[in-house]
Amino acid sequence: xxxxxxxxxxxxxxxxxxxxxxxxxxxxxxxxxxxxxxxxxxxxxxxxxxxxxxxxxxxxxxxxxxxxxxxxxxxxxxxxxxxxxxxxxxxxxxxxxxxxxxxxxxxxxxxxxxxxxxxxxxxxxxxxxxxxxxxxxxxxxxxxxxxxxxxxxxxxxxxxxxxxxxxxxxxxxxxxxxxxxxxxxxxxxxxxxxxxxxxxxxxxxxxxxxxxxxxxxxxxxxxxxxxxxxxxxxxxxxxxxxxxxxxxxxxxxxxxxxxxxxxxxxxxxxxxxxxxxxxxxxxxxxxxxxxxxxxxxxxxxxxxxxxxxxxxxxx
Amino acid sequence: xxxxxxxxxxxxxxxxxxxxxxxxxxxxxxxxxxxxxxxxxxxxxxxxxxxxxxxxxxxxxxxxxxxxxxxxxxxxxxxxxxxxxxxxxxxxxxxxxxxxxxxxxxxxxxxxxxxxxxxxxxxxxxxxxxxxxxxxxxxxxxxxxxxxxxxxxxxxxxxxxxxxxxxxxxxxxxxxxxxxxxxxxxxxxxxxxxxxxxxxxxxxxxxxxxxxxxxxxxxxxxxxxxxxxxxxxxxxxxxxxxxxxxxxxx
Ligand SMILES: Cc1cc2nc3c(=O)[nH]c(=O)nc-3n(C[C@H](O)[C@H](O)[C@H](O)COP(=O)(O)OP(=O)(O)OC[C@H]3O[C@@H](n4cnc5c(N)ncnc54)[C@H](O)[C@@H]3O)c2cc1C
Numbered sequence: 001x002x003x004x005x006x007x008x009x010x011x012x013x014x015x016x017x018x019x020x021x022x023x024x025x026x027x028x029x030x031x032x033x034x035x036x037x038x039x040x041x042x043x044x045x046x047x048x049x050x051x052x053x054x055x056x057x058x059x060x061x062x063x064x065x066x067x068x069x070x071x072x073x074x075x076x077x078x079x080x081x082x083x084x085x086x087x088x089x090x091x092x093x094x095x096x097x098x099x100x101x102x103x104x105x106x107x108x109x110x111x112x113x114x115x116x117x118x119x120x121x122x123x124x125x126x127x128x129x130x131x132x133x134x135x136x137x138x139x140x141x142x143x144x145x146x147x148x149x150x151x152x153x154x155x156x157x158x159x160x161x162x163x164x165x166x167x168x169x170x171x172x173x174x175x176x177x178x179x180x181x182x183x184x185x186x187x188x189x190x191x192x193x194x195x196x197x198x199x200x201x202x203x204x205x206x207x208x209x210x211x212x213x214x215x216x217x218x219x220x221x222x223x224x225x226x227x228x229x230x231x232x233x234x235x236x237x238x239x240x241x242x243x244x245x246x247x248x249x250x251x252x253x254x255x256x257x258x259x260x261x262x263x264x265x266x267x268x269x270x271x272x273x274x275x276x277x278x279x280x281x282x283x284x285x286x287x288x289x290x291x292x293x294x295x296x297x298x299x300x301x302x303x304x305x306x307x308x309x310x311x312x313x314x315x
Numbered sequence: 316x317x318x319x320x321x322x323x324x325x326x327x328x329x330x331x332x333x334x335x336x337x338x339x340x341x342x343x344x345x346x347x348x349x350x351x352x353x354x355x356x357x358x359x360x361x362x363x364x365x366x367x368x369x370x371x372x373x374x375x376x377x378x379x380x381x382x383x384x385x386x387x388x389x390x391x392x393x394x395x396x397x398x399x400x401x402x403x404x405x406x407x408x409x410x411x412x413x414x415x416x417x418x419x420x421x422x423x424x425x426x427x428x429x430x431x432x433x434x435x436x437x438x439x440x441x442x443x444x445x446x447x448x449x450x451x452x453x454x455x456x457x458x459x460x461x462x463x464x465x466x467x468x469x470x471x472x473x474x475x476x477x478x479x480x481x482x483x484x485x486x487x488x489x490x491x492x493x494x495x496x497x498x499x500x501x502x503x504x505x506x507x508x509x510x511x512x513x514x515x516x517x518x519x520x521x522x523x524x525x526x527x528x529x530x531x532x533x534x535x536x537x538x539x540x541x542x543x544x545x546x547x548x549x550x551x552x553x554x555x556x557x558x559x560x561x562x563x564x565x
Contacts, residue, residue, distance in 0.1 A: 101449030176454030
């Protein structure tokens, strides 16, 4: 089978989630990677992309989902892939439906399981805020699949890659919505959705300055920092940091919930985590029902010492 | 300003999910249904725009007959009228089919701005808004956390992983709404009374599920009970060791 994979990058560095989708696609055939802008293409072939389709960034600058979608549609029409993969990132989830609409093909969103059997695509995905999962079969190709970050392993699989240029063609109509300005968040940390480790704080943190011990622990592990809605609504953190039903969904290896009670709407955003740790004063807090490990105690006492202990182990 | 808000009727976010007898859907007995949370934010934004610029807000819902509860709630919050496309088995339906039917309806009405929630809390596909926009050939920005509307344009802030993007769009346009800073208002008693008299057009419709087959639904695996490592900071060393040696995550 032929697969087309849309690559995202930050200043040329390929995002981990994009490497993950190369690995998923590679299980079922060749991978051509389409990428807008200059990217570290050696990484793409290192993970198994045998064709790299480069689109010059200048024409597509500033970002417009419509223009990106149009370029990908043109590329699909030229390459005729069976499957088109995106990461279920903000960018992937904005562009992919536009491509699906234009090509009149189906799209499976935010998959955490994927296989192809005799021409039938089978995917697993969370529904009802992660409180259940569906297995869905699609008897139709080509189709679009978006994959939830951190759900599959990115595996190296070096191949030699052919590199081609692809011209962007679009009309004024396609760029009706175009970014005017980007406000970068001040944080230098990894994206919440891509992070292997997330340390989150809730109302128990007590105020914006209460996030200091959380930041400290996160620094020790190169982790991302998340927050409950209570902490966000109180104005202590930006909504970009919110985990849960009306925030982000994260699937890290390790999630440390500090001063978070574990409301069902918070769990909606992190129940897919491999290992959950809860630090909470209240032994009856519902977070302990879903956690793997817990300390019943004051987060302000526990976190600084935990950071020290983790530092010892990691050095 | 004529605003259309697409609203889905979904299980309350605190609902406990049990599987239905067919193993492919949920058991809805005892579950409360609500306006999809992001759609509720969208209604609130629409109301704020109407307060600023005047105009009219119409709700469009594709859903079972029970979805009238969410429609009435939206009207009680302050929307002016609604169209209820009465249809069975909408919860996990093909987003393409849902969008196609919504787009068909929206085409029949004048609109300057169309708002959809970023995703539904049940199917959580994040597709319908964008598909409707594409079908109607309207510009779209997704995951919007702030909207500033003028007579013919909107400035919107879109949340991305690493910050925010700002867009200026000429209308008409479609936005999918994330959580904004405006907590959706409660309906007043007067609002609830007035909602009963507001026009709701109902149409019986059906949609095709295309090439998609839900084969099975499952629940998350039961978790082992939590290992309480200790009750004070002294247990931090033990926790670090467990995370390193047992869970192997650090
Ligand atoms: C439609 C809808 C959507 C929602 N979406 C989200 C969402 O996306 N994300 C989300 O998080 N919530 C969401 N909520 C809100 C959710 O229901 C809870 O209100 C919220 O998660 C509570 O946040 P919290 O756990 O930080 O606060 P609380 O429930 O107040 O818990 C604070 C915890 O901190 C502990 N604590 C206090 N001091 C300390 C200390 N010094 N050391 C250790 N522990 C301490 C307390 O024992 C308590 O357990 C949503 C609700 C609704 C209705």
